[in-house]
Amino acid sequence: MKAFNFHEVKSVKEATKLASNKSTFLAGGMTLIPSMKMRLSSFSDVIDIKEIKELYGIKVKGKSVIIGANTKHADVAASKEVRKAVHSLAGLAEGIGDPQVRNCGTLGGSISNNDPTACYPSACIALDATIHTSSRKVEAEKFFTGMFETSLKKGELVTAVEFQIPEKSCYIKFPNPASRYAMVGVYIAKFKKEVRCAVTGAQSVVYRCKEIEKALNNNFSESALDSVSLKSSNLNSDIHASAEYRASLIVSCAQKAVAGSK
Amino acid sequence: MKSINLTINGKKISKEVEDYTLLSTFIRENLNLTGTHIGCDTSQCGACVVHVDGKSMKSCALLAADVNGAKVTTIEGLAENGKLHPMQEAFKKHHGLQCGYCTPGMVMSAVDLLKNKKNPSDKEIREWLEGNICRCTGYQNIVAAVKDAASKM
Numbered sequence: 001m002k003a004f005n006f007h008e009v010k011s012v013k014e015a016t017k018l019a020s021n022k023s024t025f026l027a028g029g030m031t032l033i034p035s036m037k038m039r040l041s042s043f044s045d046v047i048d049i050k051e052i053k054e055l056y057g058i059k060v061k062g063k064s065v066i067i068g069a070n071t072k073h074a075d076v077a078a079s080k081e082v083r084k085a086v087h088s089l090a091g092l093a094e095g096i097g098d099p100q101v102r103n104c105g106t107l108g109g110s111i112s113n114n115d116p117t118a119c120y121p122s123a124c125i126a127l128d129a130t131i132h133t134s135s136r137k138v139e140a141e142k143f144f145t146g147m148f149e150t151s152l153k154k155g156e157l158v159t160a161v162e163f164q165i166p167e168k169s170c171y172i173k174f175p176n177p178a179s180r181y182a183m184v185g186v187y188i189a190k191f192k193k194e195v196r197c198a199v200t201g202a203q204s205v206v207y208r209c210k211e212i213e214k215a216l217n218n219n220f221s222e223s224a225l226d227s228v229s230l231k232s233s234n235l236n237s238d239i240h241a242s243a244e245y246r247a248s249l250i251v252s253c254a255q256k257a258v259a260g261s262k
Numbered sequence: 263m264k265s266i267n268l269t270i271n272g273k274k275i276s277k278e279v280e281d282y283t284l285l286s287t288f289i290r291e292n293l294n295l296t297g298t299h300i301g302c303d304t305s306q307c308g309a310c311v312v313h314v315d316g317k318s319m320k321s322c323a324l325l326a327a328d329v330n331g332a333k334v335t336t337i338e339g340l341a342e343n344g345k346l347h348p349m350q351e352a353f354k355k356h357h358g359l360q361c362g363y364c365t366p367g368m369v370m371s372a373v374d375l376l377k378n379k380k381n382p383s384d385k386e387i388r389e390w391l392e393g394n395i396c397r398c399t400g401y402q403n404i405v406a407a408v409k410d411a412a413s414k415m
């Protein structure tokens with residue numbers, strides 16, 4: 001790993017003030033540290049935000065669940081409030097990586113990194129989330145802009161995510177058998193006024209699948225998706241799965257998600 | 263350089279480390295506790311699992327400076343007064359290891375599992391050990407060892 005200066009900060013203000021073009025924030029570090037070790041990325045300053053107390057915590061308020069950016073996957077998975085409000089969100093957190101990753105990895109870190117196969121971005125899109133940052137509030141659909149890219153500006157820090165509580169929801173992923181990352185992950189959320197379907201792992205960035213949403217808005221059932229056939233020309237194709245296979249996986253994961261919605 | 267204070271296996275220590283020192287490097291090279299293994303160096307194999315404030319974590323994905331003030335337990339900290347921990351005994355009895363390289367991480371993960379689940383099922387054990395990769399035993403004996411240890415802890 002290339003040498004850097006390590007800084008520990010106690011407040012969001014202190015963190016953003018220290019940030020520069022050559023710095024990074026360190027949350028759980030489950031992607032950052034391995035990628036720095038492999039020299040895929042390097043920084044002159046690493047700003048550790050673990051000690052910022054205000055970034056922790058889970059609150060259910062009215063029709064939303066607000067989760068602090070530093071909250072670990074294991075804490076979301078174990079939270080009775082989250083499980084009661086949005087069962088599928090606790091389930092998603094429970095399925096990220098492995099237990100050791102879940103003991104360190106954080107919600108804010110995951111969405112700021114925006115890995116195209118990560119689980120959390122799909123929850124943000126399907127649950128119509130608002131991302132709270134050190135300087136503004138931004139809709140999830142405007143936050144995830146591309147592969148490993150977000151609309152975060154340099155020095156801007158995610159502080160919390162506000163998820164809307166749906167009537168029913170479910171997240172189903174088809175994990176790569178080796179890496180356990182989602183080859184395809186589908187998050188279905190049924191709200192009073194609409195059904196939202198977010199797909200991760202299939203394109204360079206998480207997206208809403210309008211074909212599935214349309215079918216489920218007419219009829220929220222597995223059979224409504226029997227006749228849905230997705231185009232594969234815009235889907236990822238790699239050694240793990242062809243684009244055609246992914247197109248088929250999206251529909252079958254969506255059907256399982258509809259069946260498992262609660 | 264950063265000055266860090268840690269409790270390692272019950273013993274308080276103070277050391278100077280480079281800012282970029284990994285916890286795994288610190289444990290092995292500064293403290294000479296070489297029971298914590300580096301299997302992959304890409305943070306996927308779990309051979310380097312230790313407990314930080316009671317929770318299992320991959321020491322090769324943490325910075326030493328980042329765990330300043332924490333209580334860290336490594337595989338060397340499990341045995342008491344020369345007597346193996348029940349999980350270590352069970353791995354020995356059930357031949358839950360072959361080359362032994364992954365074993366420290368397996369044992370540390372399994373001990374963490376039993377803290378939260380007293381009597382895990384085979385499925386729960388396998389799911390929990392997802393982040394620990396073994397390339398020789400085929401996992402059967404590891405699962406048997408964890409089950410046996412659960413009955414004794």
